[in-house]
Amino acid sequence: MSAVLAPLLGWSFAAAMASVPFLFPDPYLLAVLTSAGIFIIGAISLNLLLGYTGQLSLGHAAFFGLGAYASALATLGFDIAIGFGLRLRLDPQPVWVGFLSAVVVAGLFGWLLGRLAFRVRGAYFVIITICFAQVLRMVSLNWVELTQGPMALTGIPPFALWLPGQGVVELTSKPQTYWLVLGVAVLAFLIVRQIVRSRIGRALVALRENETLARSVGIRVTHYLVIATVVSAGIAGAAGSLFAHYVRIIDPDVFLFIYTVTMVIMVVTGGKGTLWGPVVGGLIFGLLPDMLRGAARPEAQWIAYGLAMILLVMFLPRGIVPAFTGLLAGRRARVVLPAAAAREAAE
Amino acid sequence: MDQALQHLVNGTVLGGTYALLGIGLTLIFGVMRVVNFTHGELYAFGAYMAYGLVSLLGLNFYLSLLLAALLGAALGAVIERVLLRPLRGADIDSVMLAMIGAALVLQNASMWAWGGVAKLVPSPFDGMPLVFGPVSVLPLRLFVLGVAVALLLAFWFLLDRTRAGIAMRATFQDPETAALMGVRVAWVGTATFAIGSGLAAAAGALLGPVFMVSPTMGDLVGLKAFAIVILGGLGNLPGAVIGGFALGYVEEFGGGFLSTEYRDAFGFLLIILVLAIRPQGLVAAKERVG
Amino acid sequence: MTVPLLQVEHVMVQIGGLVAVSDLSFMVNEGEVVSLIGPNGAGKTTAFNAITGYMRPRRGAVRFAGRDIIGLSPERIAALGLVRSFQRTSIFGACTVFDNALTALHLRGRSGLLGAFLALPGTRREEALLRGEAMAMLDFVGLAARAGLRADSLAYGEQRRLGIALAAAATPRLLLLDEPAAGLNPSETAECMALIRQLRDRGTTVLLVEHDMAMVMRISDRVVVLNQGRIIADGPPETIRQDPEVIRAYLGGAPLGGHHAAA
Numbered sequence: 001m002s003a004v005l006a007p008l009l010g011w012s013f014a015a016a017m018a019s020v021p022f023l024f025p026d027p028y029l030l031a032v033l034t035s036a037g038i039f040i041i042g043a044i045s046l047n048l049l050l051g052y053t054g055q056l057s058l059g060h061a062a063f064f065g066l067g068a069y070a071s072a073l074a075t076l077g078f079d080i081a082i083g084f085g086l087r088l089r090l091d092p093q094p095v096w097v098g099f100l101s102a103v104v105v106a107g108l109f110g111w112l113l114g115r116l117a118f119r120v121r122g123a124y125f126v127i128i129t130i131c132f133a134q135v136l137r138m139v140s141l142n143w144v145e146l147t148q149g150p151m152a153l154t155g156i157p158p159f160a161l162w163l164p165g166q167g168v169v170e171l172t173s174k175p176q177t178y179w180l181v182l183g184v185a186v187l188a189f190l191i192v193r194q195i196v197r198s199r200i201g202r203a204l205v206a207l208r209e210n211e212t213l214a215r216s217v218g219i220r221v222t223h224y225l226v227i228a229t230v231v232s233a234g235i236a237g238a239a240g241s242l243f244a245h246y247v248r249i250i251d252p253d254v255f256l257f258i259y260t261v262t263m264v265i266m267v268v269t270g271g272k273g274t275l276w277g278p279v280v281g282g283l284i285f286g287l288l289p290d291m292l293r294g295a296a297r298p299e300a301q302w303i304a305y306g307l308a309m310i311l312l313v314m315f316l317p318r319g320i321v322p323a324f325t326g327l328l329a330g331r332r333a334r335v336v337l338p339a340a341a342a343r344e345a346a347e
Numbered sequence: 348m349d350q351a352l353q354h355l356v357n358g359t360v361l362g363g364t365y366a367l368l369g370i371g372l373t374l375i376f377g378v379m380r381v382v383n384f385t386h387g388e389l390y391a392f393g394a395y396m397a398y399g400l401v402s403l404l405g406l407n408f409y410l411s412l413l414l415a416a417l418l419g420a421a422l423g424a425v426i427e428r429v430l431l432r433p434l435r436g437a438d439i440d441s442v443m444l445a446m447i448g449a450a451l452v453l454q455n456a457s458m459w460a461w462g463g464v465a466k467l468v469p470s471p472f473d474g475m476p477l478v479f480g481p482v483s484v485l486p487l488r489l490f491v492l493g494v495a496v497a498l499l500l501a502f503w504f505l506l507d508r509t510r511a512g513i514a515m516r517a518t519f520q521d522p523e524t525a526a527l528m529g530v531r532v533a534w535v536g537t538a539t540f541a542i543g544s545g546l547a548a549a550a551g552a553l554l555g556p557v558f559m560v561s562p563t564m565g566d567l568v569g570l571k572a573f574a575i576v577i578l579g580g581l582g583n584l585p586g587a588v589i590g591g592f593a594l595g596y597v598e599e600f601g602g603g604f605l606s607t608e609y610r611d612a613f614g615f616l617l618i619i620l621v622l623a624i625r626p627q628g629l630v631a632a633k634e635r636v637g
Numbered sequence: 638m639t640v641p642l643l644q645v646e647h648v649m650v651q652i653g654g655l656v657a658v659s660d661l662s663f664m665v666n667e668g669e670v671v672s673l674i675g676p677n678g679a680g681k682t683t684a685f686n687a688i689t690g691y692m693r694p695r696r697g698a699v700r701f702a703g704r705d706i707i708g709l710s711p712e713r714i715a716a717l718g719l720v721r722s723f724q725r726t727s728i729f730g731a732c733t734v735f736d737n738a739l740t741a742l743h744l745r746g747r748s749g750l751l752g753a754f755l756a757l758p759g760t761r762r763e764e765a766l767l768r769g770e771a772m773a774m775l776d777f778v779g780l781a782a783r784a785g786l787r788a789d790s791l792a793y794g795e796q797r798r799l800g801i802a803l804a805a806a807a808t809p810r811l812l813l814l815d816e817p818a819a820g821l822n823p824s825e826t827a828e829c830m831a832l833i834r835q836l837r838d839r840g841t842t843v844l845l846v847e848h849d850m851a852m853v854m855r856i857s858d859r860v861v862v863l864n865q866g867r868i869i870a871d872g873p874p875e876t877i878r879q880d881p882e883v884i885r886a887y888l889g890g891a892p893l894g895g896h897h898a899a900a
Contacts, residue, residue, distance in 0.1 A: 054440075056440045056443060056444075058447075116619060122439060123376065123382045123439065123443075123581055124577065124581065126382065126443060127382075127573045127574075127577055127618070128577075128618065128619070130570060130573070131570065131573070131574065131615040131618050131619065132615075132619070134570055134612075134615050135612050135615045135616060135619070138608075138609060138611060138612040138615075139609075139612070141608075142606075142608035142609060142612075191754060194753045194754050194756065195750070195753050195754075197753075198748065198752070198753035198760070198764075199743065199746045199748055199753070199763075199764075199767075200749070200750060200753055201753075202736065202739060202740045202743070203740070203743060205729070205732060205736075205740070206729055206732075206740045206743075209729040209730060209731055209732060210728070210729055210730070212691070212723065213723060213727065213728070213729065213803070214729075214740075215691075215710070215711040215712045215715070216689065216711055216715055216720060216721050216722075216723070216804065217715060217720065217740065217741045217743050217744065217803060217804070217806070217807065218712050218715035218716045218720070218743050218744040218807065219712060219740075219743050220710075220712045220713075221712065227750060231750070257566065258451075261447060261451065264444070264447075268444060297459070299455040299456070299458045299459040300455075300459070302451050302452075302454075302455040303451070303452050303455045303456060303459075305448075305451055306447075306448040306449065306450070306451030306452035306455070307448065307452060308448070309444055309445065309447060309448030309451070310430065310445045310448040310449060310452075312444075313434070313437070313441045313442075313444050313445040313448070314433060314434065314445070317437075317441055
């Protein structure tokens, strides 16, 4: 694709998505697309880590859940004991404060996890990230005073936006929420695109391709991996915030491994390390379960997910988007593919 | 003090099964370089098989435990043949993703087959605790510890004294040289995965009468197995036994003296702590540069 | 008297309990081309790893421009102007040749997260500048025509040259080349030698490990000979050629450098 055509296609796609509420004003469709959109934002953020830095981070639901809880708690307010007879109190805040605190809290935890986990690589790293999400789930289950534990946080206010001429408006209608999620998704996409195409993005890809060589040209490993984690976590936190104010009830299950797996499947299906991969994969796996819902029980859906994951790894390891662009750019592919095939054969 | 003794006994019982879990996982990683995400599901599989054989088919309790472990080993062999064999040579991340997919399939298949209601495997042991001075322990738990220790010893014997074990250890140390020396590495892979899976299923079957059996039990147990092998060092067999008992004690003492609610979190916190203080202690060897 | 650019003093490196380098002392002056040679297993690559921060010596000192650099990370050392190339892992395979060069200019850039998000004018100016430099670098090593290809699709000799270009891109003060001519045919070796000369003429000091004795003897201002973890000779090529201990170490007995020796 040429440099002019690609952004044009991208923006037309965004415009087409934006016009869905006019063309198909079906509330069920919008609801499905909205929740798919929230997970696509999560997948876009995960792709920065999984695809571009090449670190298989399997604790991503932690950032999503932290964002959800941070946003919900900031808008509901809380009053908890923090030891030594002291109490920490927060009055209910407007929703935009909740959104920002979701980004900040998730980003801070991203920094923390990055500092700790990037001391190790490979299997160790993967297991650390999983444990991280697991610990947060247990905290959310057991810190009942703050999180209500398994009873869930309820009555979370819907999103509100300041609109010109109308003041602060609660976004309760389906199309409004849909547009908000779409807007955040476009923003997340652009943020990741800007990073990937910058000096930072090149450093991340260099670390993925060859960490030893990357260090030799002066790329600070931990520094850049932590930057990627913080940005990725912040965006995932934003997705969590959207989720909290969309479903308006949050329980510790938001930290479940299955949410991470969902985002991983989206990224891997679409193509990790490609900008459009998480979008394509996210649309497929965001819409598929709802289409299947009437036809099959949830267990069958998860079994299908599991099988899809296995088949993808075996038969389409690079994902849909690279396969597709490979077909489009036939001439270039002929030059590139033999070498790649030779390298794979050599490994 | 008496309370501490009681926790020590409970921790030992728990640690024995944890060691079984950990040693299977670490063996599979050591020989095959595979992070086995299905490990927890094989534990659950073992527990369900024990339940099915004892409760539904009415088989003898001890025979059921043995069959459950063997069925677990068979399932492990199938997973290795169908999934891991074709992925030989793929990068570690791809294999991990495929194993996560397999774990999803197994867990939801057992949800489908057994329903969401937790089950308890009936055992022939009565509920009267044996009392030794200040310490009391249920006979069932003592039996569990005994079998776990016996299995660990049998495993050690297998690895140390038999031809199969020697082939396994050779592959563990250097697959290429082992292949040159006539070890059938592919066969060793299947055997390793079957043994590791069998040990996990045995642990599940053993704890089936102690704890409830539920479809999602594999999640937490799988994560704990990871915690155990991280504590002991991935691929380190004695480390897995030490890590298993360490986790048993940490949970038991942490749950007893600090907080019951966070009992299950202590293992994960321990990992994070170990990493924060001594990451180099976890990594066996530095990779060659250049 | 000026301080040597690189001073290695009594460096000892252990790998897994084995002594790989027992007592290494030598120095490199600004503007020189110095070769570090020795039989296989003499500890040459280990010495490189110790100098560039990839391994930490058990004992000894490494000073770069007078500054102690032991304990610094490789990326920190690179930022000070000491950059190395690698024998095996020398390129970013899945990236284009141009992106390889651009990535290697990392240290020349300053822009951070905010600049990237907002596409600030300063960031865009810097990006344009770096792109120009990357292209100039590829031109310099004769790979400009290959800029759009994936790096792992290059021929072997071209990959080696790209590897050198990556190390030299950010114009380090001292360039460490690990067997730049390994596996090259005679005409490629000649090109490689010309490239190293050009780099020196641009003001880069070069320290190389190399097995191709003909090349070492022709290109070096000074040769340091390492055997069994310690230095056995240090001097201009013509004295090294005659040194009895060096000849013994290289077992042949025949004077070195007459042919493509000892690979």
